[in-house]
Amino acid sequence: MIDTFNIENTIQELPKEIIERKETPFDWYGIRWIPHYKESNFPIYYKSHYKNMYLRIIGDKLLVSNSLHKSYYGNNYMPFTLSQVFNAITLLDNALPINIYNSKINKLSAGVVINENPQKIFNEWQYFLGKNYTPMKDKNKIYGAKYFLTDYQIKGYDKTFEVKNHNQVNLKQPFFRFEIDNCKPKVLNNKTNNIGIYTVKDLLDKEKFSKLGEMILNKYIQIEKLPKLDLSTLSIKEKRLYASLTNYEVKESIRKQHPHMYKKDRKEYNKMMNNLDNSEFQNQVINKLKEQINYSINN
Template structure:
């Protein structure tokens, strides 16, 4: 379930070459570090290296590490990545990095799952999230996904089969849809109902892992989706309400000009969504939920 991580760790004892800021590469903990230069004054302002796909940057006495944990451990992020695998991945990571990874501070986190499903019919139903419309994800002049940019987090869904072929030149023999939640951990820690994530130790806490899984599903469920409603069975008021809520620009102005009417119509709209006969969306949510739950073992 974990994908991109950004962590940092303060080093208590730096190599002499770093302390003296010598402008040359050096080996530390079996890894070659290369100097990074300030573009303006051409002075060394840090060192960088890679451990497989992980990017490491040493600046001052802090090591920053980022990229996909799943890709580092499994070589891809289009297969299932469950809790037991996550625990093992961090064990391996702890031996590969030049610090105690469990004590590292986590400041950015992305979680996601994949299901075997064609992407376009899914994202074509997405209307909005908390009043914001999704933006297209483009690749090779093709819309292969949609993404919501929100204040405290981003959520996106995209064609994983297409992305893997484009970036890795691998042809998968099935259609895969990936759904992800991206956020800075401060947003999880400081909200009304926090999921407290400070260090990597928190990421292998089973209870918190389950909370993040529930958070991922909740975000998908809260996306406003185009529903298939039996129009012939609706009253004129219900049809007007449905049309109003499907036009976001008109709805936003209507909310300003007629707030009390908006509240009443919103109640009607919520009831209409429950009357939806769209078996595709219902089956899709069940499939996504099952995929998320499978990551808990």
């Protein structure tokens, strides 16, 4: 369930190479550190990597980023359970020159993968908190959808396509990944979510891990989805209403320029949509997400 994180902590005992701002690569903690320059004769930071994790030493701080899931598993299409997160963090703590457990979390990504038709899922997506999604593309192929919010993103995409295209691995079945991406702690810990994740050790708390799973599921449920609509059953007035509120630019124009009319139209639109039965497939998706989240929490 945990995927990418961006963390930092203070190095208690800096090596002499960094104190002296060494200008050539050096080895420390079994890791090769490379100086990085920018319009200066002296290094501004030192960079390296451990497995797939990116490492940077800036001053007395070590910044660690990238996918913990991939660091442990080599991929992020298999489940990443609480016990496996514990093992991955233990390995990282043993390998790096900081206390990983009390490292501050700057950003966190978390999600799950389910066996379901990805195209069918995100083709029904419309808005999240009034925002339209941006298609995720690889050349001419649209393989997912992403919403950009101020302090996090939400994305859902064809994991089978992505893995085959990027890693040359054939999963042989349709897999869909849903993820909360680049999430800042203030979102995790606001009044709505109230998870209590500030440091890495918080990720190992089962109650907090469970709340993170609830947040993932709730974000999916919050996405407005396009009902399967038989236009032949609608009146001309209902067709016009449907057209105006499913086109993002038109909808936003009405909302901004004619707010009273928008409120009335939105009420009629919601009433019309609520009379349509499009719940079977989406309930199936939600149940599968819930199953994977519960598996990650309890294993």
